[in-house]
Amino acid sequence: MDDIKQQLTEYIRNELASGKAEIEGDTSLAGVIDSTAIMELVVWIEGQCGFDVEIDDITPDNFGSIDKIAAYIGRNVKS
Amino acid sequence: MFIFDLLRNNASRFPDKAAAIFPAERISFAELDRQSDRVAAALSARGIGPGDRVAILCDNDLAPLVFFWGILKSGAQSVDMPTLAGRSVMQGVIDEAAPKAIVIDPKQLAKHGGEGGLKLPELVLSFGDAEADPPEGRTVVGLSSMLADTEAAVPEPSITPDDVAMIVYTSGTTGRPNGVMLSHENFITNLTASNELMGLTDQDSILVVVPLYYIHGRMQLLLHALIGGTVVFSAGFTFPAKVHAELVDSEVTGFSGVPYHFKQLLDRSKIAQRPPEKLKYVLVTGGALSPSGLERLDQALPHTGIHLAYGQTEAAPRITWIGPGELFVKKGSVGRALPNVKLEILGPNEEPVGPDIVGEVAAGGPNIMKGYVSGDEQALGKIDDQGRLRTGDLGRVDPDGHLFLVGRSSEMIKSAGERIFPQEIEDVLARHPGVQEVAVIGLPDDTLGERLVAYLIAREGHELGRVELKQHCLTALPFVRVPKEFNVVETLPQTASGKVSRSKLKKQILADLAGDQ
Numbered sequence: 001m002d003d004i005k006q007q008l009t010e011y012i013r014n015e016l017a018s019g020k021a022e023i024e025g026d027t028s029l030a031g032v033i034d035s036t037a038i039m040e041l042v043v044w045i046e047g048q049c050g051f052d053v054e055i056d057d058i059t060p061d062n063f064g065s066i067d068k069i070a071a072y073i074g075r076n077v078k079s
Numbered sequence: 080m081f082i083f084d085l086l087r088n089n090a091s092r093f094p095d096k097a098a099a100i101f102p103a104e105r106i107s108f109a110e111l112d113r114q115s116d117r118v119a120a121a122l123s124a125r126g127i128g129p130g131d132r133v134a135i136l137c138d139n140d141l142a143p144l145v146f147f148w149g150i151l152k153s154g155a156q157s158v159d160m161p162t163l164a165g166r167s168v169m170q171g172v173i174d175e176a177a178p179k180a181i182v183i184d185p186k187q188l189a190k191h192g193g194e195g196g197l198k199l200p201e202l203v204l205s206f207g208d209a210e211a212d213p214p215e216g217r218t219v220v221g222l223s224s225m226l227a228d229t230e231a232a233v234p235e236p237s238i239t240p241d242d243v244a245m246i247v248y249t250s251g252t253t254g255r256p257n258g259v260m261l262s263h264e265n266f267i268t269n270l271t272a273s274n275e276l277m278g279l280t281d282q283d284s285i286l287v288v289v290p291l292y293y294i295h296g297r298m299q300l301l302l303h304a305l306i307g308g309t310v311v312f313s314a315g316f317t318f319p320a321k322v323h324a325e326l327v328d329s330e331v332t333g334f335s336g337v338p339y340h341f342k343q344l345l346d347r348s349k350i351a352q353r354p355p356e357k358l359k360y361v362l363v364t365g366g367a368l369s370p371s372g373l374e375r376l377d378q379a380l381p382h383t384g385i386h387l388a389y390g391q392t393e394a395a396p397r398i399t400w401i402g403p404g405e406l407f408v409k410k411g412s413v414g415r416a417l418p419n420v421k422l423e424i425l426g427p428n429e430e431p432v433g434p435d436i437v438g439e440v441a442a443g444g445p446n447i448m449k450g451y452v453s454g455d456e457q458a459l460g461k462i463d464d465q466g467r468l469r470t471g472d473l474g475r476v477d478p479d480g481h482l483f484l485v486g487r488s489s490e491m492i493k494s495a496g497e498r499i500f501p502q503e504i505e506d507v508l509a510r511h512p513g514v515q516e517v518a519v520i521g522l523p524d525d526t527l528g529e530r531l532v533a534y535l536i537a538r539e540g541h542e543l544g545r546v547e548l549k550q551h552c553l554t555a556l557p558f559v560r561v562p563k564e565f566n567v568v569e570t571l572p573q574t575a576s577g578k579v580s581r582s583k584l585k586k587q588i589l590a591d592l593a594g595d596q
Contacts, residue, residue, distance in 0.1 A: 014546050018553040031138075031186065035317045035343060036495045036527065037558045055347050059318055 005070040025067040049077045081263045083151045085304035100311045118149020120231035129154035129238050134178040136160040136187050142206035146182040154236020158246040159292040163557045185209035240264040249392045250498045258452030265395040269446040270305045272417040276400050281307035285333040288313040294392040323348035326355040337365035337496035351379035362386040389413035395446040399482050412481035420444040434478045441467040492521030494529050507555045513541030520585045533562040
């Protein structure tokens with residue numbers, strides 16, 4: 001879990017937000033990333049984690065912060 | 080008639096009805112009227128009134144809505160500033176418009192209000208957390224203190240309907256945004272003409288997903304002020320599935336979006352499986368959906384009428400409109416001119432041309448802006464010597480008066496509903512020490528409409544990495560304005576005068592792409 005959180009943080013800081021932005025695990029991503037960024041994030045998750053993200057799953061509850069995304073991945077990734 | 084009369088009328092006609100509903104709170108017409116009276120009184124007591132400007136740098140929220148109406152009632156002009164802009168663009172707006180005060184939300188104030196941030200006007204107005212805990216060294220006047228002062232007199236500003244009410248900043252070709260000055264009359268005439276065609280009543284309501292600092296957002300707000308309808312504010316468009324749920328749950332009768340919004344709702348929500356039952360109409364604006372996109376939308380929402388409007392901020396904003404009755408008969412049309420708008424297609428000699436001949440789209444009427452804050456509207460070729468708005472779009476009008484757009488004569492890129500001029504992005508990239516030359520163009524993209532692609536020549540001795548360039552952009556620009564690709568090249572095509580030619584580059588790239596398929 002910590003591993004995926006670290007990868008996620010790195011991906012968001014490199015690709016979706018300025019590295020200077022202060023993003024902690026529980027920082028709300030609203031205002032940090034927009035709907036076009038979420039699309040890229042979904043593609044990244046599908047590529048990294050090997051499962052398809054369902055349309056209904058792309059909600060603030062699952063994608064609102066790094067902690068929430070990591071938990072969502074944890075629930076869906078095939079162990 | 081003044082714009083604020085719309086709110087006052089509703090406060091007497093429907094005092095208890097919801098004027099605006101936000102995810103966490105709502106306000107009635109009477110209460111919005113009362114609170115904005117207090118703001119107007121407080122502004123007036125501080126010497127702000129006709130001829131003065133008050134900037135608004137806020138995301139959609141109840142407090143900025145109260146401030147907005149209060150500013151108009153004081154007789155001052157509101158200046159909408161995009162929260163998505165980079166800091167240098169924001170500072171440029173403040174320097175040019177020289178507002179006497181700024182309404183800034185707590186988030187923006189924390190971001191830009193501290194040391195090394197924006198140089199703000201003396202009077203800073205805010206709300207919420209910022210009232211109790213402003214950035215160090217900053218004095219903030221809070222909304223709650225303005226509302227608490229019930230003594231100050233509500234002003235009766237001495238203005239005319241022809242005076243500027245609102246200034247809306249739009250992306251400019253040179254990378255510097257243009258402040259579009261719109262009068263009370265500009266709006267009232269455009270709203271009235273729009274609704275003559277759309278026929279909305281006080282039974283109608285709308286879900287707003289766009290920021291109010293865009294004319295698209297202000298138009299939805301003001302149109303519902305005209306009809307006495309409720310405006311429901313979405314929590315944002317980041318999650319299309321959530322917007323779908325909001326459309327269903329709020330039971331609004333209307334929704335207005337740019338093509339990107341509709342494409343996202345169709346692709347990334349279950350709107351087709353569960354169409355919002357009360358949704359009577361949708362309005363597509365800010366560019367036409369492809370014919371197949373329109374058909375998909377029509378199939379997904381079989382009980383909802385599709386309307387389409389074309390306009391520009393400088394036209395407050397609508398120029399043409401087409402409704403469900405004609406949309407699938409006149410395929411590709413963006414509609415006929417509004418009743419009080421004179422639409423003309425200008426040929427190479429700047430003279431109007433006949434039916435079905437392509438030329439530049441020009442518009443005249445009581446809705447055309449008073450000018451740019453900079454006074455450059457003629458120098459920039461936006462208003463011609465006959466007072467017509469030159470849209471920069473190319474089109475033709477058929478014998479029935481329907482406008483068909485065929486392209487843009489300017490280099491504006493539309494990506495995810497944002498209007499982006501390449502110069503703004505190029506200016507940011509040119510500041511990177513390793514970049515010698517740069518051109519940014521828009522290439523077709525299924526999801527975004529167009530995607531931003533940068534072509535760069537590296538300075539000798541520098542290697543340009545993708546992540547480094549992307550990070551450089553992300554520190555100055557919001558994600559949607561950051562190029563999706565960075566291509567380092569040896570040469571870039573030039574114009575006769577030796578400048579980089581974006582049009583030649585784009586032609587070359589599109590030809591290469593076509594050759595690959």
